Amino acid sequence: MHARFVRGVARSAALAAAVTGTLTWVPAATAQPAEPTTTASAAPAETPAPDAGSISINKKDAAGDVLPGAAFLLLDSAGQETGRGKTDAQGELAFPDLAQGVYRLKETDSGSPLHEVVADQDVIVTPGATTRLTITDPFKAAKVLLKAKDDKTGKLLPSATVDIGTGDKTLLTLTTGTNGTASGELPVSSRTTELWVKQIKAPAGYDLYKPSKSFTAVPGAPVTVTVSNAKTSTSPKPAPSDQPTHKPTGTPSTPGDKPSNSATGGAKTSATGTSTPDADSSPTAAAVPADDTIPKAPAGSLARTGADATPWIAGGAGLLVAAGVVTLVVARRRTPSEPESDDNSKTS
Numbered sequence: 001m002h003a004r005f006v007r008g009v010a011r012s013a014a015l016a017a018a019v020t021g022t023l024t025w026v027p028a029a030t031a032q033p034a035e036p037t038t039t040a041s042a043a044p045a046e047t048p049a050p051d052a053g054s055i056s057i058n059k060k061d062a063a064g065d066v067l068p069g070a071a072f073l074l075l076d077s078a079g080q081e082t083g084r085g086k087t088d089a090q091g092e093l094a095f096p097d098l099a100q101g102v103y104r105l106k107e108t109d110s111g112s113p114l115h116e117v118v119a120d121q122d123v124i125v126t127p128g129a130t131t132r133l134t135i136t137d138p139f140k141a142a143k144v145l146l147k148a149k150d151d152k153t154g155k156l157l158p159s160a161t162v163d164i165g166t167g168d169k170t171l172l173t174l175t176t177g178t179n180g181t182a183s184g185e186l187p188v189s190s191r192t193t194e195l196w197v198k199q200i201k202a203p204a205g206y207d208l209y210k211p212s213k214s215f216t217a218v219p220g221a222p223v224t225v226t227v228s229n230a231k232t233s234t235s236p237k238p239a240p241s242d243q244p245t246h247k248p249t250g251t252p253s254t255p256g257d258k259p260s261n262s263a264t265g266g267a268k269t270s271a272t273g274t275s276t277p278d279a280d281s282s283p284t285a286a287a288v289p290a291d292d293t294i295p296k297a298p299a300g301s302l303a304r305t306g307a308d309a310t311p312w313i314a315g316g317a318g319l320l321v322a323a324g325v326v327t328l329v330v331a332r333r334r335t336p337s338e339p340e341s342d343d344n345s346k347t348s
Helices: 002-020 310-347
Strands: 053-061 071-075 081-086 092-098 101-109 121-125 130-137 142-150 161-166 169-175 181-186 193-201 213-217 222-229 267-269 275-277
Touching (some): 053 101, 053 121, 081 092, 121 130, 142 169, 142 193, 161 222, 169 193, 193 222
Parallel strands (some): 142 222
Antiparallel strands (some): 071 101, 142 181, 193 213
């Protein structure tokens, strides 16, 4: 059938050429054997990507309360941003579909006026696993202003030192400056913290404020603490009876009195009527206060001290009287014997 179709086409072409007078070569159609169509071979399948990892964050504070609204930023090892977000009402935040590697997690906002943000940290992500993090934001420190005052005048006092703490733990020590005040930041662990203040050093000239005062501090809020000091009472002056009353005591003696050994400035009397000064009653042995302001007597002379010179005068007078009596007795004994010697000489 195919051959007849070809021959019919050739006759039709020849007839047409005869009619037009132009011979045109038309290549005869040749039958081509049917070849099986080849289907394109399937490209080799790509190696499946490893399972992605993820990061899950749970946000709390030091008291255990969840913190919603905390903002985080996630950076890859090249410092490029990989994700960002905020914790929900349960304090949760997730970063899914993360390739294996080390990431940098930054908290940009705590979401609370009472809390501080935490420091940046590195997080390792492994394929097919979720890295879970519990992040605790600390409370902001309370700002403490200390004042030390005079309890009567209200004047601010410098150099007052106090300890501030809670329970049996001291958290802060402050000392007032020249303006009578001091300030510092007090770490707290709850939304309201009960604290105590105790003075450990009083200002100069004031008594120590011994009672312990208590106050309440709130994170991030200022609080003023005041201690009052009373002036130190002055010591009473000693009574006159407490002062030393030792003074040299001696009564003048008359020439006729016999000086006694117990009297200051006395003298011993010998059997012949002569008196010798007592070594214990000499002016140099008298008990007098050791004071450099007392003028010293010139060497070789007695100090003219009133009662101390009287015994010496009496002793000198006694010596003169005794010497006169002895001279008189000797003269009287020699007078009657001299004429007898004269008469004897004449008789012989």
